[in-house]
Amino acid sequence: MKNLSFLISLLALIIFSSCNSNSKKLPILGSREPIEKVIDGKTVIDTIYQTIPNFSFINQDSVIINQDSLNNSIYVADFFFTSCPSICPIMSKNMLGIYEKYKGNKEVRFLSHSIDPKHDTVPKLKQYATKLGVMDTQWSFLYGDRDSIYNMAKDGYMSYAKENANIPGGYEHSGYFILVDKEKRIRGAYDGTDKNQVEQLSKDMDILLAEYKATK
Amino acid sequence: MRKLILLVVFFTIAIMTIISACGDENSIKYQRYYADGSQLYKVHCGNCHMDDGKGLAALIPPLTDTTYLRKNREKLACFIVYGLNDTIVVNNIEYQGQMLAEKHLAAIDLAKVLTYITNSYGNQQGIYDVTEVEAYLRNCN
Numbered sequence: 077m078k079n080l081s082f083l084i085s086l087l088a089l090i091i092f093s094s095c096n097s098n099s100k101k102l103p104i105l106g107s108r109e110p111i112e113k114v115i116d117g118k119t120v121i122d123t124i125y126q127t128i129p130n131f132s133f134i135n136q137d138s139v140i141i142n143q144d145s146l147n148n149s150i151y152v153a154d155f156f157f158t159s160c161p162s163i164c165p166i167m168s169k170n171m172l173g174i175y176e177k178y179k180g181n182k183e184v185r186f187l188s189h190s191i192d193p194k195h196d197t198v199p200k201l202k203q204y205a206t207k208l209g210v211m212d213t214q215w216s217f218l219y220g221d222r223d224s225i226y227n228m229a230k231d232g233y234m235s236y237a238k239e240n241a242n243i244p245g246g247y248e249h250s251g252y253f254i255l256v257d258k259e260k261r262i263r264g265a266y267d268g269t270d271k272n273q274v275e276q277l278s279k280d281m282d283i284l285l286a287e288y289k290a291t292k
Numbered sequence: 293m294r295k296l297i298l299l300v301v302f303f304t305i306a307i308m309t310i311i312s313a314c315g316d317e318n319s320i321k322y323q324r325y326y327a328d329g330s331q332l333y334k335v336h337c338g339n340c341h342m343d344d345g346k347g348l349a350a351l352i353p354p355l356t357d358t359t360y361l362r363k364n365r366e367k368l369a370c371f372i373v374y375g376l377n378d379t380i381v382v383n384n385i386e387y388q389g390q391m392l393a394e395k396h397l398a399a400i401d402l403a404k405v406l407t408y409i410t411n412s413y414g415n416q417q418g419i420y421d422v423t424e425v426e427a428y429l430r431n432c433n
Contacts, residue, residue, distance in 0.1 A: 161392045165340045165348050172349070207350035244392060 102255075102263040102284055106234065127260040128232045131224065133189070135216035136202040141187070143260065150284050151185040151256050152277070154268055155229055155237045155249045157192035158204045162244060163251045167268035168208060171253065174278055175215050183285060186215035189225050191237040191247050234262065253277055257284055322407065322419045329408025332401055336372075336394055337409075345413035351389055353382040356413045365410075365417075369402045369425045370432035399425045 106126030113122050132142040139145075154171065156164045171186065178184040190196035196204075201217040210217075220228075229237040229249070237249035255264035255277060264280050266273040334343070340352045347354040355361070360382050361368065375393035379386055397405075399422050406420040 159390065162339055165352055166342070168351075169342060169348050204351065209349050 100283055101287060102257075102280055105262040105265065125259075125261045128256055128262070129228070131220070131228055131232070133218035133220035133225075134198060135213055135218055136198060136205045137213055138198055139213065139216075141216050141218060146185055146260075148258060149183050149185045150258055150263075150281065150288075151187055152281075153187045153189065153233055153254045153256060154252065155189045155191050155225075155233075155235060157190050157245070157247055157249075158196050158200055159192070160245045160247070163269050167251055167253075170268055170271070170274040171215075172208060172210075174253075174274065174281070175210065177278060178281070179214065181214075183288070184214070184281065187218055188215070189218045189220070189228065189237075191222075191225055191229070191249050193219060193222050193225065234265070255280060255284065258288065318419070325404045325407040325419060326411060328401075329404035329406070330412075332397075332405040333408050336397065336405065340391075345409070350385055350387065353380065353385070353387045354413070355409050356415070357382045358415045358417075361410055361415055362417065366428050366431070368406055368410075369399075369428045372397060372402055372405070373429065374432060399429060402429075 104125050108126065109124045110121050111124055112119050114120075128143070130143055132140055135141050152171070152174065154167060156167060158164075168188075171188070175186055190201060196219065198219050201219060205211075205215070205217050218225075226237050229235045233252075233254045235250040235252050235254065237247065239246060240248045251268045253266045253268045253274070254262055255266070257263050263284055264277065266277040266280075268274065341347050341355055342352075345355040360380075364371075371391065372394050374395070376391040379388045381387075403420050403422040403425045406425065409415070410417040410420055
């Protein structure tokens with residue numbers, strides 16, 4: 077099931093990104109639902125897009141991060157754990173590049189969810205952030221109980237994370253960077269281990285930010 | 293008779309090949325080690341130490357500290373096989389993270405990947421022979 081939804085989202089991404097070349101707007105990913113509304117006595121059809129469900133996690137400075145903390149920012153989310161030996165270091169490196177590009181930009185945030193709450197305590201996350209060179213909370217490393225984080229990955233970001241004793245590190249997770257807009261809708265998914273896709277994310281973030289500039 | 297001629301031709305070619313290769317036998321061995329080592333590096337090391345050997349900030353040490361590699365030449369194979377859980381100082385930065393053990397790597401693969409590492413990223417320390425690795429492995433802590 078998780079594979080199916082993943083495939084669908086990937087397919088959607090491919091289809092949309094192919095149209096994307098001549099328009100300057102990013103696609104809105106995820107499921108959508110038409111609803112009928114009555115405006116001025118006329119029935120019109122409106123669309124409800126999939127959004128990130130509410131959450132409440134603690135970051136490396138022990139501050140609660142929820143939807144309200146992200147108001148008026150677009151953000152990039154991913155899943156990792158500090159002792160991860162496989163894809164995380166390269167993801168952190170790629171994310172670091174993007175973070176440095178948008179450092180200080182109040183409209184851009186980064187959320188890295190730890191999927192190993194057993195070991196990744198708040199002080200451990202703080203240490204990881206500091207060593208990575210992240211001194212503020214524009215990039216927040218999030219601690220939450222296991223199930224909420226895993227459900228968030230699955231239902232919120234169309235990614236996955238779970239324990240697996242058979243692989244090095246003991247956890248597996250997708251290496252995707254998910255781009256979320258100010259309305260909490262998913263606007264892009266990028267392989268965080270792939271340089272080209274990370275570059276695309278960087279370009280798409282500019283496009284997304286420009287969308288908001290245009291509507292202001 | 294025909295067999296004899298074939299045999300003579302075979303041996304002549306074999307001897308000529310050996311003679312012509314003799315001059316740079318070491319350099320051929322080095323190049324083979326280095327090339328195989330670069331592939332092994334991608335599979336076993338690159339995820340953390342990165343393709344450019346620069347590591348990750350203060351989390352994962354770079355492989356560019358020639359002095360460190362030279363000083364610890366005898367321990368490098370042990371580090372890879374048994375992992376590392378110590379605080380080490382590389383390029384004047386303290387690193388405390390854990391390096392996972394790669395117990396499945398054979399001595400010849402260790403020799404190749406170490407040859408690659410100690411001759412890339414600004415290092416130039418020559419071949420890291422398999423016999424050398426085998427000797428060091430016997431003295432791991």
